[in-house]
Amino acid sequence: MTQIDDIKLSNAQIAWRAAQDIDDGAYVNLGIGFPEMVARYQREGCQAIYHTENGLLDFGAPPAPGEEDWDLINAGKKAVTLNPGASFFHHADSFAMVRGGHLDVAILGAYEVAETGDLANWSTGRGGVPAVGGAMDLVHGAKRVAVITDHLTKKGDPKLVQRCSLPLTGVGCVTRVYTSLAVVDIEDGHFVLREKLPAISFDDLQALTGATLHTTDTVGDLIVPEL
């Protein structure tokens, strides 16, 4: 089998691929951490409007060091700036935007995604202090709920599985997964392979996936620039 570490996409490249599916003017929520990278790679001429759960639409880049206003932060508690047209609102309105079907896209990270669309991304189930934040809200209501993730765990186990083994964040909620090897849709309880790296064979990709990969007529090449 191909040496996966030699061919797999970096996190930046996964984020770039996810960004290509975001339309101009889309209302988008990016999860804290890795998903925040998606904002760097918007397509030329596209300007999404980013929502953050603590109560702000249309925030922009971080301020220069020393210029932070600590009442102007995102859900990751990082200082941000405002774009022209930004707005503030309270927390109940913010989550009304989420659950009420007003966001076009939510992009989250994952520990596991099941072929049913179930997502596990909030708890490793190992005890300690539980902390859920807005993850369980964000998986409901956006028109598309996408996950960006490495195809495998650090131990080399599949993250795309038949059924999640870790505590669930939501049931039947994920619509597309962008991984370090492929782009996979979830339709009617199945993984449907849309794109894969040209350097990996279908059979090798299937061997690294914990549930059956279905295909339609065409599987595209997953081509991403060096970043």
Next chain:
Amino acid sequence: MDKTLHSLADAVSVIPDGATIMIGGFGGSGAPIELIHALIDHRPRNLTVINNNAGNGHIGIAAMIEQDMVAKMVCSFPRSKDPRAFTERYLAGKIDLEIVPQGTLAERIRAGGAGIPAFYTPTSYGTELAEGKPIEEFDGRPYVQERWLKADFALVKAQRGDTHGNLTYNKAGRNFGPLMCMAAKNTIVQVSELTQPGAIDPETVITPGIFVNGVIEVKNPAQEEVLNLAEAVYP
């Protein structure tokens, strides 16, 4: 009508042992640090605190926890850059935790203020946080019943206030403030600027004064992040 409070100590002196207190803020943004520190000076115990988080560093809510004032936290995300105050007591079984998804927390507080005893949400369906809660289908999809959340007191930070209790907020510091003002029997608000009625354009009022019991002016309030960068400790 004049809801002005004349000292931070007076403002929080009415809060007894065993009270349930909503404290505004998302992390340090909108956190009423001066009211919290006055409460630490007053030092009621066995409190239930409702906040998005569970303190950061050794100031604010973290300092309340370090002073063993808090019996239970109701929050969505009890982690921060420096969550030791909460984490150590939680792992030692010395503080209770009710973990609530963030949007559900906001809506429960809103419902408490709006007189809605329960509502249904898709959030947490099929997860361990829905265990034991009634489930009902609406238009073919399952939803989880959640109950309102109310409090004896709310401590909130706003930007401008007038003596009738009308409030505006500062940027994303608004977060839980307008909801908590509605959901407590006694809402105490610190404002950076206290004005006479009429000075705030009614079109710009975010929290109408009917939801507010007392306002106190705290000019140039401290920011939690700035205090933590300076490694501040309270008291």
